[in-house]
Amino acid sequence: MNEEVKIINTATPFLRQVSGELPRETRKAIKSAGWWLQQDLKRGIAAGAPGGQQYEPFSKLPTKLRSINKSGKFKKVRRSNKKKPLGRLGSAVRYKFYSDSIRAVVGWISSSAERLGSLQERGSNTTITPKMRKMFAAAGILLSRKAELRIPKRPTIQPEYRAKAPEIPVYVEGKIMEYLRKAER
Helix, strand or coil, X not given: CCCCCCCCCCCCHHXXXXXXXXXXXXXXXXXXXXXHHXXXXXXXXXXXXXXXXXXXXXXXXXXXXXXXXXXXXXXXXECCCCCCCCHHHHHHEEEEEECCCCEEEEEECCHHHHHXXXXXXXXXXXXXXXXXXXXXXXXXXXXXXXXXEEECCCCCHHHHHHHHCCHHHHHHHHHHHHHHHHHHC
């Protein structure tokens, strides 16, 4: 998970009392909150603005490129005009419920998604090697001698947590009350 995010116990006195008296409903509410945050984060990534913080613009690479396949021959590649922010990383956002501590963690769950997501979040500059320059040239993109590939910072997890933190206790309380009303019927 992202080291920059601090989890603070924002449980209200009501939630503390209910968690001891109604553990099943509390677990369900925490799982629901994890799912809710996961879905909101995915929507934010798809919109290019998780937590309301807009990403920097994405590259304007052409849609028709050439690429080198495994046998060393060139092949034509057609890229989609519709670019998804962070590519497939948006679908790599998950929540995980920990029953021992009754908590849900939302973020990049797999190690590869965490590695790539963290790279996108902190940004980086990569020096272009001669081999990379040749591959870009073969694809029809000429780079200057001193060119670097720049991945701008695209904060994702932390802005979402900051935006939703005040709403989480209210959401969990609402879910518990909803479960209690259903149980009364």
